[in-house]
Amino acid sequence: xxxxxxxxxxxxxxxxxxxxxxxxxxxxASLKDDLGLDSLDRVDMVIVLEKAFGFKMGEEExxxxxxxxxxxxAFVINKKQQMQ
Amino acid sequence: xxxxxxxxxxxxxxxxxxRGVETLIESLFDMKSAVVNVPALNDFGGLRTRVAALVPxxxxxxxxxxxxxxxxxxxxxxxxxxxxxxxxxxxxAEYFTNGRMGIIIGSTVGSPTVTEExxxxxxxxxxTEGMRATTFFQIMNHSCASNVAQTLGINGRxxxxxxxxxxxxxxxxxxxxxxxxxxxxxxxxxxADEFHPLSPAIFDIMSAASVAYNDAPxxxxxxxxxxxxxxxxxxxxxxxxxxxxxxAKRRGAPxxxxxxxxxxxxxxxxxxxxxxxxxDACIRQALEDAGISAxxxxxxxxxxxxxxxGDTAEAAAxxxxxxxxxxxxxxxxxxxHTMAACGAxxxxxxxxxxxxxxxxxxxxxxxxxxxxxxxxxxREVERLSVGILVKNNFALGGVNSSIVIRxxxxx
Numbered sequence: 124x125x126x127x128x129x130x131x132x133x134x135x136x137x138x139x140x141x142x143x144x145x146x147x148x149x150x151x152a153s154l155k156d157d158l159g160l161d162s163l164d165r166v167d168m169v170i171v172l173e174k175a176f177g178f179k180m181g182e183e184e185x186x187x188x189x190x191x192x193x194x195x196x197a198f199v200i201n202k203k204q205q206m207q
Numbered sequence: 208x209x210x211x212x213x214x215x216x217x218x219x220x221x222x223x224x225x226r227g228v229e230t231l232i233e234s235l236f237d238m239k240s241a242v243v244n245v246p247a248l249n250d251f252g253g254l255r256t257r258v259a260a261l262v263p264x265x266x267x268x269x270x271x272x273x274x275x276x277x278x279x280x281x282x283x284x285x286x287x288x289x290x291x292x293x294x295x296x297x298x299x300a301e302y303f304t305n306g307r308m309g310i311i312i313g314s315t316v317g318s319p320t321v322t323e324e325x326x327x328x329x330x331x332x333x334x335t336e337g338m339r340a341t342t343f344f345q346i347m348n349h350s351c352a353s354n355v356a357q358t359l360g361i362n363g364r365x366x367x368x369x370x371x372x373x374x375x376x377x378x379x380x381x382x383x384x385x386x387x388x389x390x391x392x393x394x395x396x397x398x399a400d401e402f403h404p405l406s407p408a409i410f411d412i413m414s415a416a417s418v419a420y421n422d423a424p425x426x427x428x429x430x431x432x433x434x435x436x437x438x439x440x441x442x443x444x445x446x447x448x449x450x451x452x453x454x455a456k457r458r459g460a461p462x463x464x465x466x467x468x469x470x471x472x473x474x475x476x477x478x479x480x481x482x483x484x485x486x487d488a489c490i491r492q493a494l495e496d497a498g499i500s501a502x503x504x505x506x507x508x509x510x511x512x513x514x515x516x517g518d519t520a521e522a523a524a525x526x527x528x529x530x531x532x533x534x535x536x537x538x539x540x541x542x543x544h545t546m547a548a549c550g551a552x553x554x555x556x557x558x559x560x561x562x563x564x565x566x567x568x569x570x571x572x573x574x575x576x577x578x579x580x581x582x583x584x585x586r587e588v589e590r591l592s593v594g595i596l597v598k599n600n601f602a603l604g605g606v607n608s609s610i611v612i613r614x615x616x617x618x
Binding site: 141142159161162163164166167170173174 | 272273276277337338339340341
């Protein structure tokens, strides 16, 4: 999976789950302020991404520091690379 | 003790006939049955009934995702019914946030659909992995009340009674008392339930579900009829806006009827079997609360679900309280048993009948059971001036409830 494909899968997964507009899925978008995702949504975000990528992320410390969509992109890309 | 008069200033319905009070009332007067054969019930071993009355598909996306994410179907039903009721009542914006407008909406249980999903994962994997954060908010017993409050931004009292068939009758009764005693000015009151195979299964296990009309669903349930064979489960939500008369008059709200009295009592004779003495006592206490004698009642909307025990016990109680001349009908033949919603949906229909000056008869009542022949059954749509009516609901678990409703005479 290329980085571009990973980013596309993350974005479409979140768009479908949280009924977001694909045009708003910019790397610098704040999960809370721009995409409107609160603490409950962040829990469910991890669950749908775990399902989409087939690996666990909920226990990772790095998840707690995520604030922007680009942070998720980087986290998943990094995680995929570690697994290879 | 000085209490305040309480009126109804709005009504909302999601019923097996579809959205809206108008749809509900038209369908009842057209003598339609919402009961259908549900092939999916074939998939459950041991379950003999195949009939139910289901709410036509509703697209819930008109409710913002932020609020919808914590809703199962019953909360969607309740929210949409509340929106309709508030649309009619039109309380001013400040009522939503001044702590004087509250919510009493109950259900039989938290969402059985979502509970099943939860336990499927829990029992299969012995793990909470993959469980969503929003699941709990759909299976908690006060899910409907909380979701309505959050969605509509109402910050007064919040309560979620859970007494099966008596749920929304109690919701209206407790709302009435809170306003009468000056604790709140406006209350959204009612109930909601969503259909799940467990609902008819519970009645089927007790041999109280209708099983003989699976191929002729429109012919069941049959309240008071010799050939009745039990309950048909359905779903929906009924909501009424209760308001102090002073508030409604001050702001020119529509006044659809007045709540005159209410009683609810525990029947300790048996946890399952209906008891006419207990029903009798509950109805009399509601009349006493209203300060209205039995001979002034023009119509009784019965609970009558189409079970032999329930119908005969209620008929005996009605005969003792009112004699044999007061018109009585049940709406279960049209709607099935909407469970926690039935008290409110049937109250809404009864108020509509009062205001139309016509009574909806009991659907599927063809041959009156001799044990139920001691009351005056409404057999066809009757023109009738109803000044005061009684609405009954009697629940498994020994929870009886009765409301006395009076036509409001405008100044």
